[in-house]
Every structure is written in C-alpha cells, then in structure tokens.
Amino acid sequence: MSPTLKDVSRLAGVSTATVSRFINGSHQLSEGTALRVQRAIDELGFRPNSLGRSLKTASSKSIGVVIPTLSNPVFAEAVSGITAVASDSDYSIMVTATEYSQDQELKVVNSLLDRQVDGLILTVTNANNSPALDMLEAESVPYVLIYNQATLNNRPVVTIDNVVAGREVAFRLEELGHQHFAMLSGNLHSSDRAAARYQGFVQGLAELGFDAPLIQEIEFSQPNTSAAIRELFADPLQRPTALFCSNDLFAIAAIGALRELGLKVPEDVSVVGFDGITVGSLVQPKLTTVVQPSTEMGAVAAKELINTICGEAPQSPLVLPHKVREGESTGPAGKHEPVALQEPNPTKFFPKETL
Amino acid sequence: MSPTLKDVSRLAGVSTATVSRFINGSHQLSEGTALRVQRAIDELGFRPNSLGRSLKTASSKSIGVVIPTLSNPVFAEAVSGITAVASDSDYSIMVTATEYSQDQELKVVNSLLDRQVDGLILTVTNANNSPALDMLEAESVPYVLIYNQATLNNRPVVTIDNVVAGREVAFRLEELGHQHFAMLSGNLHSSDRAAARYQGFVQGLAELGFDAPLIQEIEFSQPNTSAAIRELFADPLQRPTALFCSNDLFAIAAIGALRELGLKVPEDVSVVGFDGITVGSLVQPKLTTVVQPSTEMGAVAAKELINTICGEAPQSPLVLPHKVREGESTGPAGKHEPVALQEPNPTKFFPKETL
DNA sequence: TTGTGTCATGTAAACGATTACATAGTGAAA
DNA sequence: TTTCACTATGTAATCGTTTACATGACACAA
Numbered sequence: 001m002s003p004t005l006k007d008v009s010r011l012a013g014v015s016t017a018t019v020s021r022f023i024n025g026s027h028q029l030s031e032g033t034a035l036r037v038q039r040a041i042d043e044l045g046f047r048p049n050s051l052g053r054s055l056k057t058a059s060s061k062s063i064g065v066v067i068p069t070l071s072n073p074v075f076a077e078a079v080s081g082i083t084a085v086a087s088d089s090d091y092s093i094m095v096t097a098t099e100y101s102q103d104q105e106l107k108v109v110n111s112l113l114d115r116q117v118d119g120l121i122l123t124v125t126n127a128n129n130s131p132a133l134d135m136l137e138a139e140s141v142p143y144v145l146i147y148n149q150a151t152l153n154n155r156p157v158v159t160i161d162n163v164v165a166g167r168e169v170a171f172r173l174e175e176l177g178h179q180h181f182a183m184l185s186g187n188l189h190s191s192d193r194a195a196a197r198y199q200g201f202v203q204g205l206a207e208l209g210f211d212a213p214l215i216q217e218i219e220f221s222q223p224n225t226s227a228a229i230r231e232l233f234a235d236p237l238q239r240p241t242a243l244f245c246s247n248d249l250f251a252i253a254a255i256g257a258l259r260e261l262g263l264k265v266p267e268d269v270s271v272v273g274f275d276g277i278t279v280g281s282l283v284q285p286k287l288t289t290v291v292q293p294s295t296e297m298g299a300v301a302a303k304e305l306i307n308t309i310c311g312e313a314p315q316s317p318l319v320l321p322h323k324v325r326e327g328e329s330t331g332p333a334g335k336h337e338p339v340a341l342q343e344p345n346p347t348k349f350f351p352k353e354t355l
Numbered sequence: 356m357s358p359t360l361k362d363v364s365r366l367a368g369v370s371t372a373t374v375s376r377f378i379n380g381s382h383q384l385s386e387g388t389a390l391r392v393q394r395a396i397d398e399l400g401f402r403p404n405s406l407g408r409s410l411k412t413a414s415s416k417s418i419g420v421v422i423p424t425l426s427n428p429v430f431a432e433a434v435s436g437i438t439a440v441a442s443d444s445d446y447s448i449m450v451t452a453t454e455y456s457q458d459q460e461l462k463v464v465n466s467l468l469d470r471q472v473d474g475l476i477l478t479v480t481n482a483n484n485s486p487a488l489d490m491l492e493a494e495s496v497p498y499v500l501i502y503n504q505a506t507l508n509n510r511p512v513v514t515i516d517n518v519v520a521g522r523e524v525a526f527r528l529e530e531l532g533h534q535h536f537a538m539l540s541g542n543l544h545s546s547d548r549a550a551a552r553y554q555g556f557v558q559g560l561a562e563l564g565f566d567a568p569l570i571q572e573i574e575f576s577q578p579n580t581s582a583a584i585r586e587l588f589a590d591p592l593q594r595p596t597a598l599f600c601s602n603d604l605f606a607i608a609a610i611g612a613l614r615e616l617g618l619k620v621p622e623d624v625s626v627v628g629f630d631g632i633t634v635g636s637l638v639q640p641k642l643t644t645v646v647q648p649s650t651e652m653g654a655v656a657a658k659e660l661i662n663t664i665c666g667e668a669p670q671s672p673l674v675l676p677h678k679v680r681e682g683e684s685t686g687p688a689g690k691h692e693p694v695a696l697q698e699p700n701p702t703k704f705f706p707k708e709t710l
Numbered sequence: 711t712t713g714t715g716t717c718a719t720g721t722a723a724a725c726g727a728t729t730a731c732a733t734a735g736t737g738a739a740a
Numbered sequence: 741t742t743t744c745a746c747t748a749t750g751t752a753a754t755c756g757t758t759t760a761c762a763t764g765a766c767a768c769a770a
Contacts, residue, residue: 005756006756006757015719017720018719021758028719030717047469048469049471050470050756050757051755053758055404055406055755056725056756070432070434071428071431071432071435083450087451093449093450096442111442114402114403115405139357249634249637256638283634283637283639372750375729385749403726407726407728407755408728410727410754411727413755
C-alpha cells in the first residue's frame with residue numbers, strides 16, 4: 001500500500017494536521033518541522049490521496065466533457081483547448097463521446113455525476129430539448145455548452161452564430177454566380193448546429209430570391225455520403241452547382257463522391273464545408289469552409305465553467321466570431337451544362353488560385 | 356447538498372448498511388425493505404458518491420490515458436476503442452495529451468496518479484527510456500502501452516510491428532519500380548514508432564540493395580512540411596520518386612507541398628503514409644498507407660489493463676496485425692526525368708521579363 | 711506579577727461510503 | 741424443548757484527508 005498522511009506524520013513525529021498544513025502550504029509552520037515533514041514525505045514517497053481530500057472538501061477538481069465523437073477532429077480540438085485551461089487550474093477532465101445519441105447523453109452525464117465532477121462542458125444533440133441538461137439543471141450542477149446553437153432559454157453556452165454563418169455561405173456562393181444549391185447535412189434532429197446552419201442557408205437564399213436548396217441528410221455515425229451525393233446530383237436538369245456541407249468531414253467525403261460521379265470541384269460544383277479542421281487545408285483542393293475557433297471555444301468554455309464552479313456568475317451566452325476561409329473548392333459557377341454522370345473527364349484542369 | 360446514504364437510511368427507516376447492501380445488489384434483503392429503500396432513493400434523488408466508495412474500496416474505477424496529442428485522429432481513434440471497453444466495465448477515463456514532450460509525460464502521469472487512477476494506458480515518446488514509465492514501475496501501478504514499439508525490457512504493450520511495416524513499404528515501393536527513396540518523419544527521438552518505421556524502411560531498402568533513403572525530420576507540433584519537402588526534392592539529379600511519411604497527416608501535407616512544387620502524385624512521386632486514419636481514404640488522391648487497427652488497439656489495451664487491475668497476469672506484449680491499404684497516391688515509377696521545380700510562392704520571384 | 715495576543719501544533723470530528731462482526735428472529739432437526 | 745442454521749438487519753470501525761477548536765509556549769505590556 002502507498003503511504004498515507006498518517007505514515008508521514010508518524011515518521012516525522014508530528015500530527016497529521018501538521019503534515020496536512022505543510023502539504024497545503026500553510027505558512028504557520030516552524031522551519032524545523034517543515035524540514036522534518038519534507039524529509040518524511042521524500043523518504044516514503046508520499047503522494048496525497050486526492051480521493052480523501054475530495055471527499056472532505058467536496059470538490060473533485062475534475063470536470064466532465066461530453067461530446068458527440070472524437071472521430072471528428074473539430075471536437076478533439078475543443079478538448080485540447082479545454083485541457084489546456086483546465087490543467088492550468090489543476091482540474092482533470094473526463095471525456096466521453098455520445099456518438100450523437102441522446103440516450104447516451106443521459107447515460108454518460110449520469111456516470112459523470114456519479115463520479116462527482118465539479119462541472120461539465122458538453123455538446124448535446126439539441127440544447128433546447130435535452131433530458132441530460134434538464135438533469136443538470138435539476139441538480140444545479142455547473143455546466144457550459146459548446147458548439148450548440150445558443151438557445152432560447154438562455155443556457156450557458158460558448159459558441160458561434162451558426163445561422164449567420166449559414167447565411168454568409170449563401171451570399172458567398174451567390175456572389176460567385178451560383179443559382180442551384182444543395183446541402184449535405186448530418187441528421188438535422190441529431191444536431192442543432194446542423195439545423196441552424198441549414199436554417200441560415202435557407203434564410204440567406206430566400207433573401208436572395210432563391211427557393212430552399214435540395215437537402216440530403218446523412219447519419220453522423222455511418223454516413224453514406226456517396227448515395228446522398230448521387231441523389232442530390234441525379235437530375236441532370238436540376239443539378240446543383242453549389243454544395244454546402246454541414247461539416248468538413250462530410251465536405252471532404254463529398255468531394256470524393258463527386259469525383260466518382262465525374263463531377264469536378266470547383267469547375268462543376270463548388271463545395272463549402274464547416275468547422276475549419278486542419279486537414280481541410282491540407283487536402284486537394286483546399287477546402288473552402290466556415291472556420292470555428294474550436295480551441296478557443298474549448299478554452300473559453302473551460303474558463304467560464306471554472307468561474308462558475310468558483311461561484312462567479314456566468315457570462316454566457318458567449319458568441320465567438322467565425323470566419324469564412326477561402327479555399328480552392330469553390331469557384332465561379334460554370335455554364336451549368338449538364339454533364340453525363342460517371343463519365344471520365346479527359347481534360348485536366350488545375351483549380352484556380354483564389355486571389 | 357445532495358442526499359447521502361445516511362439520508363436515505365433515515366427516510367427508509369433502516370441502517371446505512373442496509374441501504375449500501377441494496378445499492379450493491381445484495382440479495383439478502385427482504386422484499387419489503389428493498390421496496391422502502393428504493394422509494395427513499397427515488398424520493399431523495401439519491402446518487403451514491405463514488406468518492407466515498409472509492410476511498411473505502413481503494414479502487415477509483417478510472418483509468419488514465421496519456422497520448423501525444425488529440426490532433427492526430429489516430430490517437431483519437433484509440434481513445435474511442437478504450438472508451439468503449441472501459442465504459443462496459445464501468446471505468447471512466449481521464450485523457451491527457453503530452454504534445455510529444457517527455458516533461459509533460461512525467462507531469463501528467465503524476466497528476467493522474469494523484470487522482471488515484473487504477474491504471475494507465477499510454478503512448479510515450481520512447482518506451483525504452485521513459486521517466487514516466489519508471490515511475491509507474493516503481494509504484495507498481497498497472498499500465499499498458501499502445502503504439503509504442505515493443506520494447507526490449509518486455510513492458511506491457513499492445514502495438515503493431517513498426518519495423519516490419521516499414522520494411523514492407525520498402526518492398527512495395529521497389530515492386531513499383533522505384534529506385535530513389537525519401538522519408539519524411541516526425542522527429543525520430545520524439546517517437547520510437549517513427550524511429551522503428553524508419554529503421555524498417557532502411558532495412559528493407561538495404562535488403563533490396565539500396566542505400567539509406569534521404570530523410571527529413573520535422574517537429575510533430577509545428578511541422579514545417581513545405582520546407583522539408585523542398586529540401587528533399589531540391590536536387591534535380593537525386594530527386595526521389597518515392598516518399599514514405601511516418602504518419603498520414605504528414606503524408607497528406609506532403610502531397611500538398613509536392614503539388615506546390617509542381618510535382619504530381621503519383622505520376623512524379625509516390626507517397627505512402629502510416630496510420631490509416633479515416634480522412635486518408637477521403638482525400639484525393641486516396642492515400643496509400645499502412646493501416647493500424649487503432650480502435651482495436653485501444654480496446655485490447657483497455658481489456659489488458661482491466662485484467663491486470665483485477666490481478667490477472669498480463670498477456671502482453673501483444674502485436675496486432677497491420678496491413679497496407681493500396682490507395683491512389685502510389686504508382687509505378689515514372690521515367691524520372693528531372694522536372695523544373697515550380698516556385699511555391701510566385702510573388703517572391705520576378706517574372707523573367709524583368710530580369 | 712498577571713493578562714493578552716500570537717504562533718506552532720495537537721485532538722478529534724467530519725466527509726460518504728463499505729463491511730466485518732454482532733444480533734435477533736425464524737423454522738426445522740434432534 | 742433445545743439447538744442449529746439461516747436470514748435479515750444493525751453497529752461501528754474504517755478508508756485518507758481537512759479543519760474547527762483546543763492547547764501550551766512564549767513574548768510583551770501593564
């Protein structure tokens with residue numbers, strides 16, 4: 001067994017209280033005692049048991065993180081931001097992924113509460129209707145949402161404005177001369193973000209005088225991107241020239257699927273992603289996308305949460321700025337002449353450099 | 356304050372022992388008592404405090420995970436595998452990233468031990484020389500390595516054979532007719548995996564009668580891929596036609612950098628990655644790569660660790676199978692006629708007319 | 711001298727659970 | 741009836757800390 005406070009106190013010839021004071025940096029210790037305690041600690045290799053401490057102080061110094069998945073780097077990035085801030089304040093984090101399932105949300109939140117986390121940072125399916133959040137409210141456990149669309153009921157959240165971003169995408173694509181739009185989105189009811197982005201896109205298009213775009217929803221977990229793309233681009237007379245994807249992973253997959261159909265990006269179809277994950281700017285063509293400040297979002301949320309845990313009033317909702325990063329996957333609308341699908345393209349174009 | 360066992364026992368009119376027995380599913384309870392206890396629990400919304408339990412049982416039911424970074428999806432995947440197995444056995448995980456720093460390794464391991472994790476799963480810089488591992492051995496805390504190259508001193512590890520894999524890449528490229536090889540690798544002393552892959556590559560090439568390849572090492576955290584690639588492909592007479600990258604992220608970036616130099620993949624240069632991350636098969640061209648069973652690796656490691664925690668003897672080292680996934684980033688060696696490199700940044704060069 | 715304030719330290723009661731041991735009640739075997 | 745085995749439950753110690761309160765020593769002022 002590892003040595004305890006008691007062992008140390010015995011060896012140093014003092015009481016446990018004195019050792020505890022030493023560990024916690026009380027300056028009410030005589031030099032001699034401090035020295036003896038330090039020696040005893042070193043000799044035994046004593047390491048304070050944080051369970052005992054947490055039990056007594058009723059603070060575990062740990063925070064739970066609940067995200068849809070670690071497979072999407074956008075969430076991994078946020079976790080990095082959280083970790084950085086948390087470990088500065090000596091908090092540990094417990095990460096769990098829900099794979100976009102509401103049942104899982106409730107389960108993991110329960111499990112984290114059992115574990116006595118001091119607070120949670122989470123991205124839920126739908127911030128306006130979430131049993132998990134209701135439970136947190138009921139038990140008045142501090143929490144902060146990230147990524148979720150800022151909600152009506154004023155829940156603490158650090159996010160961007162997905163609706164505005166979606167709208168901007170519409171305007172940007174229209175500027176490039178596009179007139180036929182489509183959206184490839186994760187299940188709208190599995191993600192309030194996706195829904196908000198779609199809503200903004202529709203709204204923007206409406207303002208510009210266009211009908212709602214074609215939309216295909218795919219599963220987050222097992223997305224059948226090829227099928228969805230084939231569906232969207234099936235009708236040669238109504239073929240979109242601009243495709244907005246609800247996240248970068250989908251966008252990258254979509255570009256591949258379009259290529260398989262013999263459609264070139266951006267010559268035949270412009271593609272816009274969402275998130276701004278790192279690989280997006282590594283792939284060819286470089287992805288045009290709406291960049292979220294993921295690391296910052298995580299960091300800010302962690303600060304917010306820790307403040308709340310410490311009893312300060314939360315500042316949120318906090319809306320961070322996003323920006324559109326121009327890549328090579330978008331370009332001016334072509335003449336939109338129907339191209340037969342599946343046909344190999346003999347001529348090779350290089351993507352136009354954006355200025 | 357949330358209700359405790361005592362509150363429940365009081366409300367149910369029984370002793371705390373009885374409530375505890377009920378919670379832990381002892382079958383020595385009369386039906387009537389069980390019912391009353393259940394009602395009391397429901398009425399109070401009682402949630403057992405796992406700190407108290409852990410303190411008493413000396414088992415926190417949590418495991419620490421230490422990986423270089425969450426930014427590389429390969430590690431995120433492993434974490435998913437770990438999570439799945441862990442939560443099945445009711446373990447929570449605490450994830451920390453070291454950003455490839457040995458100092459950080461020691462720090463986070465210390466912090467996790469303070470937190471009384473029952474064991475750890477980690478990927479360290481160098482499994483043969485790791486203060487963090489030494490500390491774990493010294494305190495005889497159960498742990499399992501993943502990704503790390505199986506070590507001489509027989510540490511518990513679940514991994515693939517990086518040397519063999521590197522060798523296979525050499526053979527595969529030679530089969531395609533390549534004769535000039537290069538390697539783009541993360542800092543060899545920051546990653547025993549990278550070192551092993553390089554070693555295998557060199558070994559394979561030697562067996563085939565080739566000299567050691569050109570190599571450029573880059574930082575994991577702030578990799579300057581473009582510069583490294585420019586360096587490797589600078590000499591028109593010695594220009595490689597085959598490039599092996601120590602991970603997929605580097606490979607994807609390398610393909611972009613090559614393109615900026617006016618070199619086409621796979622026509623001018625074949626590129627092979629390592630890891631088998633999902634995006635690798637989404638990008639264009641699809642990446643040829645050595646696929647590690649990351650999720651499985653995490654899962655197996657978690658099982659191993661939990662077994663060890665439960666007192667069973669570990670099975671490791673365990674070497675899982677890898678496989679080479681043929682993509683579109685490799686092809687037969689071209690005629691290898693020197694192509695003038697394109698200046699990546701056109702604004703730096705004055706047009707010929709002005710010279 | 712006595713009183714008072716400060717300082718360094720000790721004593722012991724928590725925190726919320728688990729569990730060895732004790733006990734009382736029951737029914738059946740002797 | 742006594743005894744025994746069992747079952748259902750209670751009592752109380754314990755896990756490793758923290759911390760309110762108590763204590764004793766000392767210095768200094770009155």
